[in-house]
Amino acid sequence: MPNQDDQHEKLTEAQDRFVASWGQMAGAWGISRTMAEAHSLLYITGKPMNTDEIMDRLQISRGNASMSIRALLDWGIISRTHKRGDRKEYFEADQDVWSMFRSIVRERIKREVEPLLATLFEIRDSSPAPDDATGDQQKELLAHQKRLEEMLSFMRTMEKLSHRFVSPSGSGLELAAKLLTKFDR
Amino acid sequence: MPNQDDQHEKLTEAQDRFVASWGQMAGAWGISRTMAEAHSLLYITGKPMNTDEIMDRLQISRGNASMSIRALLDWGIISRTHKRGDRKEYFEADQDVWSMFRSIVRERIKREVEPLLATLFEIRDSSPAPDDATGDQQKELLAHQKRLEEMLSFMRTMEKLSHRFVSPSGSGLELAAKLLTKFDR
DNA sequence: GGCTTGTTTCAATTTATTCTGAAACAACCA
DNA sequence: TGGTTGTTTCAGAATAAATTGAAACAAGCC
Numbered sequence A, B: 001m002p003n004q005d006d007q008h009e010k011l012t013e014a015q016d017r018f019v020a021s022w023g024q025m026a027g028a029w030g031i032s033r034t035m036a037e038a039h040s041l042l043y044i045t046g047k048p049m050n051t052d053e054i055m056d057r058l059q060i061s062r063g064n065a066s067m068s069i070r071a072l073l074d075w076g077i078i079s080r081t082h083k084r085g086d087r088k089e090y091f092e093a094d095q096d097v098w099s100m101f102r103s104i105v106r107e108r109i110k111r112e113v114e115p116l117l118a119t120l121f122e123i124r125d126s127s128p129a130p131d132d133a134t135g136d137q138q139k140e141l142l143a144h145q146k147r148l149e150e151m152l153s154f155m156r157t158m159e160k161l162s163h164r165f166v167s168p169s170g171s172g173l174e175l176a177a178k179l180l181t182k183f184d185r
Numbered sequence C: 001g002g003c004t005t006g007t008t009t010c011a012a013t014t015t016a017t018t019c020t021g022a023a024a025c026a027a028c029c030a
Numbered sequence D: 001t002g003g004t005t006g007t008t009t010c011a012g013a014a015t016a017a018a019t020t021g022a023a024a025c026a027a028g029c030c
Helices: A004-029 A033-045 A051-058 A062-075 A097-126 A135-166 A168-182 B004-029 B033-045 B051-058 B062-075 B097-126 B135-166 B168-182
Strands: A078-082 A089-093 B078-083 B086-093
Touching (some): A004 B097, A004 B135, A033 A062, A033 A089, A062 A097, A097 B135, A135 B004, A135 B097, B033 B062, B097 B135
Antiparallel strands (some): A078 A089, B078 B086
């Protein structure tokens, strides 16, 4: 029968593996490796931790820890807590994966989709009007306009779709997703 | 009334702006700036272009152009063409935004989600079994298991959902998306 | 005020990524 | 086969991004 230390060591090892594999995905999610690691550490341990504990566990500098934690707070996927009789700040991760995911989507729309949409509108408005041209040139301008419109319409559909998922009433996201996959093929 | 050269200059300018704004998003999408620029150039001009034309227009080196084009081919969002009487290879972008998007999702699932899922399964299997423990330790192991399971279940739902969108029969993606947003609030 | 504890900032450095340019390669032609 | 045109590769250079560590800052306490 395994003893307690054995068990604990294995647990820690599993946690570390979880953190590492999450860190690898960081790039894909548009956040830095440390951010991803800190977040996954808080998620998988389920325990509030302070800056020093995070530094020690991830072997990173104080500055890096501070900035990564700040960024996670800005993204809204971790939150501050306090322990009685301890002046340090503690941080904990949202334990609901779906709500965590919603926060990420919300933030990425704000940071990436919205600015791009704004630019696309600008470009459309500053593109030459097909009415003012004739013949082949007019065709070309019309085609250009069409491509812009299609991209715009796509982006707006995606934006609206995401907002739906993200909105307070959008907790249906989980249900919707499950339903969609349930009735597959 | 605007003359032809005026019009053409404005068109080129609009295209350049499109390419630039797309390039800015590159990081967020997990591809390099040049890849994004080359792709958006092919998309917005709608014309097949050869390596030299792309180099000139984007002001990049031959090596960079070659590698970026190759990567785009690998992602399946541009394709080769040829012109009669011209030995050069030409490249053109998929003009259907939705199918383009599907290719991207398909590729990202393959590159990011699937490996992560595999690792998560491994971690679950190598995590210590709660049965072997007692008391608080058992509680802790159970909580760990639960968090792993939730993450796994989330990722699998997402994977299935994406596969649905991506599958040949999944051309319904566009319709589904439009419907979902249509009946909003 | 001065002391202790905890947090943030940021210039300098390290690390990772992207890009260049020239050489190697490949395919065709006479 | 040698010449021409087009493409790919890759070591080194340039660029961008993340990280460190020490100093500055805050807040509480005596």
